[in-house]
Amino acid sequence: MTAIINASTSSGLITTADTSGTLALQSNGTTQFTVSSTGAYGQLKQGTAVASTSGTSIDFTSLPSWVKRITVMFSGVSTNGSSNLQVQIGSGSVTTSGYVGGYSRGTMASSATSGLVVQATPAAASLYFGSIVFTNITSNTWVGSGNTITNASDAATLSNCSLALGGTLDRIRITTVNGTDTFDAGSINIMYEG
Amino acid sequence: MPTKIIVDLAAGTTTEVELEGAELEAYNASLAQQAAEAQAAQETPAPTEGE
Numbered sequence: 442m443t444a445i446i447n448a449s450t451s452s453g454l455i456t457t458a459d460t461s462g463t464l465a466l467q468s469n470g471t472t473q474f475t476v477s478s479t480g481a482y483g484q485l486k487q488g489t490a491v492a493s494t495s496g497t498s499i500d501f502t503s504l505p506s507w508v509k510r511i512t513v514m515f516s517g518v519s520t521n522g523s524s525n526l527q528v529q530i531g532s533g534s535v536t537t538s539g540y541v542g543g544y545s546r547g548t549m550a551s552s553a554t555s556g557l558v559v560q561a562t563p564a565a566a567s568l569y570f571g572s573i574v575f576t577n578i579t580s581n582t583w584v585g586s587g588n589t590i591t592n593a594s595d596a597a598t599l600s601n602c603s604l605a606l607g608g609t610l611d612r613i614r615i616t617t618v619n620g621t622d623t624f625d626a627g628s629i630n631i632m633y634e635g
Numbered sequence: 636m637p638t639k640i641i642v643d644l645a646a647g648t649t650t651e652v653e654l655e656g657a658e659l660e661a662y663n664a665s666l667a668q669q670a671a672e673a674q675a676a677q678e679t680p681a682p683t684e685g686e
Contacts, residue, residue: 488644496640496651497662503645620665621637633644
């Protein structure tokens, strides 16, 4: 059951009350926005920017089940090594394999199976800028794409991938392929919507 | 100790915790692999001129 506020083209405003704790805003009988105990569908939410100055990974957890698109933003991000920076998604835990896709940077191109590569062969002193997006294409299958560049005036890294999760996406991780390089500059934030 | 940052969107909290369990094992395995690769690179003789 759902409480409803419906803007009807024939009858005007129609309200239907119940005790479900869920409210649907409808346009002529079609739900456009839902508010429930677990969140609201149809809105854009922004996290709080995290300083990427320590740690080998940054996890954003407890993403709502209604999320259909996630944007990860990088501003002046750097690590202390040259391992590729990558983004991974997960359901209950982070999925570290099975990604289908790859990346290119200038004339270099490669496949990547452990995540969506954000920045390829970075120099330790470089700062990364740009964003990547994961979009739910159907069920628990997600498609990712990225476009980033460094402050070194070199070629952009372009990347794409697809991954079918075993359940509802609830987390996203930013880390390096070797898993040992440590973040040492910049900030990272996400936006999510459904 | 290696760490990771966890942003819990539902709780609105950001914490930095030490790696443990499988994640710490993977971290140590990656370090060992990098050391082995560096050692192998050092032991590989550079090609002489004309080769």
